[in-house]
Amino acid sequence: MTERLAAAQLDRAASLLHDGALVAFPTETVYGLGGDAVSDRAVAAIFAAKERPTFNPLIVHVADLAAAEKLAVFDERACAIAGRFWPGPLTLVLKRSTACPISRLASAGLETVALRAPAHPLAQALLRATGRPLAAPSANRSGHVSPTTADHVLDELGGRIAAVLDGGPCRVGIESTVIDLSEAQPALLRPGGVTREQLEAVLGHLGDTGHAGAPRSPGMLERHYATARPLRLAATTVAPDEALLAFGDPLLGAAVTFNLSPTRDLTEAAANLFAALRALDQARFKAIAVMPIPETGLGAAINDRLRRAARGRAN
Ligand code: TXA
Ligand code: MG
Secondary structure (H helix, E strand, O other), X not given: OOEEEOHXXXXXXXXXXXXXXXXXXXXXXXXXXXXXXXXXXXHHHHHHHHOOOOOOOOXXXXXXXXXXXXXXXXXXXXXXXXXXXXXXXXXXXXXXXXXXXOOOOXXXXXXXXXXXXXXXXXXXXHXXXXXXXXXXXXXXXXXXXXXXXXXXXXXXXXXXXXXXXXXXXXXXXXXXXXXXOOOOOOEEEEOOOOOHHHHHHHHOOOEEHHHXXXXXXXXXXXXXXXXXXXXXXXXXOOOOOEEEEEOOOOOOOOOEEEEOOOOOOHHHHHHHHHHHHHHHOOOOOOEEEEOOOOXXXXXXXXXXXXXXXXXXXXX
């Protein structure tokens, strides 16, 4: 049985983590499947619970920059970026420091480590109560849509993990932006809660994995965020046997409609995205038609997740 813990039971969550057990916890982006990042056994248990291929490294969560600096090499750029966006929905890939105690398994054998200081008050409280870095990928089974409520976590991982700390729905709703600062040329590995525009205001023009040839982030694997039903993107019409994921004024005639944001607010749309995909992914629909979403700001991250989910179906 997986325990559902209220915010007041934070100490129970911390003591389970201390004992090497797995506890899902809320962050401002999505729920994370947490385990002691220093413990190979806890990290291995995360891979097993998620059924995640072990070549895909995990994000390690810390309370703040001071905790992060013990784990990785921060140059001036990394300090500036962390100072500007932490705590928040941004993950930095950096070279592991020589004495980095993080499990090698969490880095999937790479010489780098992905670090993030989450802004959610419960995540912050949990990190401070456990006093250690927590490895936490999104708390879904590998390839599934990320969870944005404790109920989603229980649907995905109930019976496989010790507990979930319930902090209500996640505010941002889409995963963190991942930026690689381990090499001279910074690279945007995954669009997310902090936009490219926000990062470029600090770093200047950013390359992405496409420029580097082979993907620098295994998380860029295409089969990701899959729904069981096919997604039809940029839909301008909808059939009666389709569910509609709407944005703005909805198309008429769908079997059922979930509107990401009637007012075309991209922040609201990101917060609703994964709950909407879960709600619409039902056997009675032939497909999920998705209305066009602008590619600006958070729209880039929303479209990235939708394209992956659509491609995941194609093979
Ligand atoms: O918002 C988020 O980032 C959520 C919450 C729970 O913090 N976490 C999350 O973790 O989405 P996960 O494990 O599902 O995604 C981690 C991403 C993957 O794309 C992974 O390949 C990449 O980060 N990553 C992790 N470590 C890396 C490394 N050393 N080098 C390159 N990419 C790395
Ligand atoms: Mg994930």
